[in-house]
Amino acid sequence: MSATEAREPPMRLTATGWTLVALAAAVALLVVASLSGLIAKGHPLDTLFVDPFRQMVDAPDLLVQTIWEGLVSGVLYALIALGFVLIFKASGVFNFAQGIMVVFAALTLVGLHEMGVPALLALVLAVGVMFVLAVGVERFVLRPLVNQPDIILFMATFGITYVLIGLGELVFGGNPKQMIDEQLFLPKGAIELKMLGGFVSLQKIDIAAAVIAAAMIAALAFFFQHTRIGRALRAVADSHKAALSVGISLNQIWVIVWFTAGVVALVTGIMWGARSDVSFALSTIALKALPVLILGGFTSVPGAIVGGLIIGVGEKIGEFYWGPLVGGGIESWLAYFIALAFLLFRPQGLFGEKIIERI
Amino acid sequence: MFYREAGQYKTSYAADMAIFPLLQDRIGIAVILAVLFVGVPLFASEFLISTVMIPTLVFSLAAIGLNVLTGYTGLISLGTGAFMGVGAYACYKLTTYFPGVNIIVWIVASGFFSAAVGVVFGLPSLRIKGFYLAVATLAAQFFLQWCFVRVPWLYNYNASGAIEVPLRTLFGLPVTGPNATPEARYLVLLSIVVGLTWFASNLVHGRVGRSWMAVRDMDIAAELMGIRLLPTKLLAFAVSSFYAGVAGAAMMFLWYGGGEANDAFNINQSFLILFMVIIGGLGSLIGSFFGAAFISILPTVLKFGLPAMGVPLGGATAEHITYLVVGGLIIFFLVVEPHGLARLWQIGKQKLRIWPFPY
Amino acid sequence: MRAPGGDTRLAPGDVLLSVEGVSLSFGGVKAITDVSFDIRKGEIRAIIGPNGAGKTSMLNVINGFYHPQQGRITFKGATRQKMRPSVAAAQGIARTFQNVALFKGMSTLDNIMAGRTLKMRSPFFWQLFRHGPALTEEIAHRKVVEEIIDFLEIQAIRKTPVGKLPYGLQKRVELGRALAMQPDLLLLDEPMAGMNLEEKEDMSRFILDVNNQYGTTIALIEHDMGVVMDLSDRVVVLEYGRKIADGAPDEVKRNKQVIDAYLGVPH
Numbered sequence: 001m002s003a004t005e006a007r008e009p010p011m012r013l014t015a016t017g018w019t020l021v022a023l024a025a026a027v028a029l030l031v032v033a034s035l036s037g038l039i040a041k042g043h044p045l046d047t048l049f050v051d052p053f054r055q056m057v058d059a060p061d062l063l064v065q066t067i068w069e070g071l072v073s074g075v076l077y078a079l080i081a082l083g084f085v086l087i088f089k090a091s092g093v094f095n096f097a098q099g100i101m102v103v104f105a106a107l108t109l110v111g112l113h114e115m116g117v118p119a120l121l122a123l124v125l126a127v128g129v130m131f132v133l134a135v136g137v138e139r140f141v142l143r144p145l146v147n148q149p150d151i152i153l154f155m156a157t158f159g160i161t162y163v164l165i166g167l168g169e170l171v172f173g174g175n176p177k178q179m180i181d182e183q184l185f186l187p188k189g190a191i192e193l194k195m196l197g198g199f200v201s202l203q204k205i206d207i208a209a210a211v212i213a214a215a216m217i218a219a220l221a222f223f224f225q226h227t228r229i230g231r232a233l234r235a236v237a238d239s240h241k242a243a244l245s246v247g248i249s250l251n252q253i254w255v256i257v258w259f260t261a262g263v264v265a266l267v268t269g270i271m272w273g274a275r276s277d278v279s280f281a282l283s284t285i286a287l288k289a290l291p292v293l294i295l296g297g298f299t300s301v302p303g304a305i306v307g308g309l310i311i312g313v314g315e316k317i318g319e320f321y322w323g324p325l326v327g328g329g330i331e332s333w334l335a336y337f338i339a340l341a342f343l344l345f346r347p348q349g350l351f352g353e354k355i356i357e358r359i
Numbered sequence: 360m361f362y363r364e365a366g367q368y369k370t371s372y373a374a375d376m377a378i379f380p381l382l383q384d385r386i387g388i389a390v391i392l393a394v395l396f397v398g399v400p401l402f403a404s405e406f407l408i409s410t411v412m413i414p415t416l417v418f419s420l421a422a423i424g425l426n427v428l429t430g431y432t433g434l435i436s437l438g439t440g441a442f443m444g445v446g447a448y449a450c451y452k453l454t455t456y457f458p459g460v461n462i463i464v465w466i467v468a469s470g471f472f473s474a475a476v477g478v479v480f481g482l483p484s485l486r487i488k489g490f491y492l493a494v495a496t497l498a499a500q501f502f503l504q505w506c507f508v509r510v511p512w513l514y515n516y517n518a519s520g521a522i523e524v525p526l527r528t529l530f531g532l533p534v535t536g537p538n539a540t541p542e543a544r545y546l547v548l549l550s551i552v553v554g555l556t557w558f559a560s561n562l563v564h565g566r567v568g569r570s571w572m573a574v575r576d577m578d579i580a581a582e583l584m585g586i587r588l589l590p591t592k593l594l595a596f597a598v599s600s601f602y603a604g605v606a607g608a609a610m611m612f613l614w615y616g617g618g619e620a621n622d623a624f625n626i627n628q629s630f631l632i633l634f635m636v637i638i639g640g641l642g643s644l645i646g647s648f649f650g651a652a653f654i655s656i657l658p659t660v661l662k663f664g665l666p667a668m669g670v671p672l673g674g675a676t677a678e679h680i681t682y683l684v685v686g687g688l689i690i691f692f693l694v695v696e697p698h699g700l701a702r703l704w705q706i707g708k709q710k711l712r713i714w715p716f717p718y
Numbered sequence: 719m720r721a722p723g724g725d726t727r728l729a730p731g732d733v734l735l736s737v738e739g740v741s742l743s744f745g746g747v748k749a750i751t752d753v754s755f756d757i758r759k760g761e762i763r764a765i766i767g768p769n770g771a772g773k774t775s776m777l778n779v780i781n782g783f784y785h786p787q788q789g790r791i792t793f794k795g796a797t798r799q800k801m802r803p804s805v806a807a808a809q810g811i812a813r814t815f816q817n818v819a820l821f822k823g824m825s826t827l828d829n830i831m832a833g834r835t836l837k838m839r840s841p842f843f844w845q846l847f848r849h850g851p852a853l854t855e856e857i858a859h860r861k862v863v864e865e866i867i868d869f870l871e872i873q874a875i876r877k878t879p880v881g882k883l884p885y886g887l888q889k890r891v892e893l894g895r896a897l898a899m900q901p902d903l904l905l906l907d908e909p910m911a912g913m914n915l916e917e918k919e920d921m922s923r924f925i926l927d928v929n930n931q932y933g934t935t936i937a938l939i940e941h942d943m944g945v946v947m948d949l950s951d952r953v954v955v956l957e958y959g960r961k962i963a964d965g966a967p968d969e970v971k972r973n974k975q976v977i978d979a980y981l982g983v984p985h
Contacts, residue, residue, distance in 0.1 A: 094490045094493075140690065140694075141690055141694075144694040145693060145694060145697070148693075148697050149697075150489075150490070151429075151435060151637070151641070152637070152693055152697045154435075154490070155633070155634070155637045155689065155693060156689070156690055156693050158630060158633075158634065158686075158689060159686045159687070159688075159689035159690035159693065160686065160690070161686065162682050162683070162685050162686025162687075162689065163682075163683055163686035163687055163690070164686075165679075165682045165686070166679050166680065166681070166682030166683030166684070166685075166686060167683055169675075169678075169679040169682070170676065170679040170680065170683065174675060174679070284626070287497070287626070290494045290497060291494065291497075291498075293494065294487075294491050294494045294495065298490065298491075326509070327509045328509075329505060329508070329509060330505065332501045332504070332505050333498060333501035333502040333504075333505055336494070336495070336497055336498030336501060336502070337498055337502070339494070339495075339498075340483060340495055340498055343483070343486070343487055343491065343495070344483065344486060371857075372856075372857045372860045372861065372864075373853065373857055376856060376857070376860065378848075558846045558847075561845065561846055561847060561848035561852075562845055562846065564848065565845050565848060565852060565856060566835060566838045566840070566845065566852075566855075566856070567842070567845050569824070569828055569831055569832045569835065570832070570835055572821055572823060572824050572828070572832075573821050573824070573832045573835075575821075575823065576820070576821035576822050576823050576824065577819045577820065577821055577822070579783070579803075579819065580815065580819035580820070580821070581821075581832075582783075582802075582803045582804055582807075583781055583783060583803045583804075583806075583807060583813060584804075584807055584812070584832065584833060584835065584836070584895070584899060585804045585807030585808050585835060585836035585899070586804065586832075586835055586836075587802075587804045588804075642823065
């Protein structure tokens with residue numbers, strides 16, 4: 001390297017900056033080419049980059065409907081991610097079982113009702129089961145594995161996943177079940193909104209889901225900010241050792257956190273079960289919460305919510321407008337690619353602080 | 360008493376650096392190889408070979424591959440199943456286009472295709488670490504799985520959408536296809552596994568393995584010592600996916616004898632192989648074999664063992680109980696020995712060394 | 719052990735590395751402000767200062783881990799603005815760390831062998847077979863590593879996983895790993911932190927021996943003033959990211975600003 005090279009470069013753009021500039025230039029070029037008629041309708045570039053947007057402009061009601069659908073599934077992704085974030089913050093465990101906990105909780109509720117337990121009592125019992133689960137996990141998994149490397153705890157949650165699948169199917173049977181939405185006073189039917197020269201139909205259950213999710217998140221936020229346990233929880237999230245040294249019981253905190261995550265799972269399970277049905281097939285969809293996590297960051301509650309909505313809307317729009325071009329079904333992986341793309345620009349996630357590596 | 364190194368002096372660095380420095384180990388490995396190559400084909404039943412030996416060998420190969428990535432380089436991957444699939448489809452296409460070339464060549468060569476795909480999906484590892492990377496590898500899993508279903512070219516436009524394994528011979532004996540005997544398939548597979556294990560062992564004991572482990576243990580220090588992170592990680596991805604690819608090809612051609620991607624190369628397969636690596640022992644080649652044997656034999660044992668012990672089981676119940684037991688055992692093993700079966704093996708050897716004395 | 723490879727053009731006493739007007743900040747926090755100094759070939763150069771003075775950040779800048787916003791660094795006559803740490807390593811800068819940064823899962827031998835990675839070139843193909851060039855190379859480097867092991871008197875822990883070693887020995891292994899790179903410039907970040915007197919004496923002896931026997935240039939950060947004054951040829955003092963003194967140990971010891979920085983200014 002010579003001395004001349006060491007001079008300050010005239011323009012200082014990071015790699016990220018350059019990529020964004022290049023992207024913007026490409027978009028501008030496409031728009032110009034399309035408007036000037038250089039790329040005709042049917043040209044591959046047009047089909048891929050221009051036509052989907054033309055469709056959006058031509059039928060705005062469809063676009064709104066798609067975005068709504070995306071938001072609703074986004075709320076559900078966000079709820080699963082939320083349960084996950086709670087556990088990750090408090091115990092540093094990458095809880096793979098969160099998706100299964102959703103199914104297990106819903107299955108318990110429905111299964112108990114099938115056995116003749118009144119709906120509301122079944123709900124209470126299901127909450128009780130989630131508490132027993134939390135105690136069990138703390139006693140038989142977390143406590144013996146304290147101080148083990150993260151990956152070991154991660155694998156242990158796989159074990160929990162398998163146990164819950166086995167247990168759930170053994171007790172309540174493996175067939176898909178109907179959610180008891182009416183008995184729980186959840187609304188049915190749809191509202192049709194007349195707008196933008198068409199109709200947008202909103203399922204009432206979806207609206208309820210959004211409202212309940214918002215209420216629950218608000219309650220959790222209040223709980224964490226303004227109660228003694230919430231403060232202890234935040235302390236544990238920052239440093240296990242420091243929390244122990246001021247007399248916070250880790251075991252107690254873990255039970256509380258897993259229980260909270262269990263209740264979040266139950267609520268998610270009810271909402272999701274009302275939209276489809278209750279079976280372990282749901283757990284694969286629950287994996288969608290993982291890209292939400294890389295997008296929002298493993299430790300950020302707002303990240304989980306915003307990330308969930310972005311992923312939900314992104315994949316619905318992608319599937320609806322671009323899916324048909326490649327044969328459909330891209331919903332199964334699009335979410336991961338959206339998350340990856342974000343991650344390449346912000347490795348710390350949406351709401352993470354910039355990481356300064358120290359040594 | 361029988362396992363002592365006393366009196367075995369190493370007079371050169373080469374002798375000290377040998378992979379089996381002890382005479383007893385060398386004798387042991389020779390005996391094991393003799394049993395596997397001669398004893399098993401001569402005396403074992405077809406049932407044992409096709410339900411125990413062949414699955415164990417296939418999974419061992421995949422587990423070695425994942426161990427290179429996760430155990431040696433510290434990068435968690437949840438996409439092993441998909442990389443196996445790449446190998447299987449590559450092998451299928453290769454043997455369709457060049458039926459004259461020996462199938463064993465193609466089984467091994469298909470590893471290079473999955474290695475290339477692995478490198479592409481390994482690129483994010485430069486910026487993404489830990490569990491974020493694990494989730495990123497899910498992108499590979501779901502995207503590739505989607506390709507296996509949606510790109511009919513991959514399965515030669517078969518109406519069934521499945522790989523149909525053709526008859527291929529070696530020295531006039533059928534080794535793939537419906538007419539191949541389990542013994543023939545077993546011997547071909549065993550040769551591949553032994554050869555590739557030898558390569559893997561050489562790699563991890565030399566410069567390449569040291570760079571991998573350096574990146575795993577302290578990536579910043581490794582970089583400051585001149586080990587370039589991206590090439591090292593990508594090499595790990597390439598080698599790992601190579602092994603997974605060969606395992607996938609072997610699975611389709613030497614074990615299943617054909618089948619569909621959604622059964623064989625789905626996310627559960629990826630998890631299963633991760634179990635094998637963790638239960639066997641991270642960063643241990645022999646552990647990969649232990650883990651593969653454990654996980655592939657366990658369901659068979661439960662299926663045939665429990666009724667033999669007088670526990671009456673229906674088909675579905677048996678499956679549920681299998682889930683429950685596998686989950687419980689995973690947790691149990693992690694609690695008892697987080698370093699896996701390989702560590703138990705080491706402890707056993709240590710005890711044997713000083714036997715009959717306790718210290 | 720051969721003399722450190724690389725640059726033979728520089729005679730002892732020539733400037734090996736010069737830091738000119740380096741400033742480094744994280745967001746709004748200024749870690750280093752306009753610091754200049756040089757390190758001459760063959761000397762032991764100490765960097766001292768109170769906690770948070772920017773000493774470790776300075777080392778991180780020198781071996782390319784942090785990129786300064788301003789200033790330049792000239793090593794062996796080549797000036798650079800931005801450089802990957804691995805490139806700095808290839809040019810002959812090795813270091814140890816304040817908090818031991820060994821490869822915990824590997825044995826002492828493997829750790830030090832890992833220090834030879836840059837000098838190993840046998841093709842991947844031969845690595846697969848562990849024969850031919852790969853084996854020859856492995857044995858040749860093992861010999862060098864064994865010399866370092868003898869030098870540091872750690873023969874007994876050759877095959878012990880370093881995670882199981884006591885702290886003092888870990889520091890020694892880390893020095894061995896840096897020496898295995900046969901660097902032109904060796905950066906030691908608090909090599910004696912947390913050691914008892916005896917271990918400090920051992921470590922001081924090793925540092926002096928490395929400097930005398932192999933002529934390796936050393937830059938070290940240390941808090942123990944006794945050690946610094948005894949070992950180093952020249953001392954640079956940082957406070958709040960600025961250089962406040964530079965010179966022979968005796969000069970620095972008498973410097974008013976340095977005394978103020980360490981003892982506090984009387985009000």
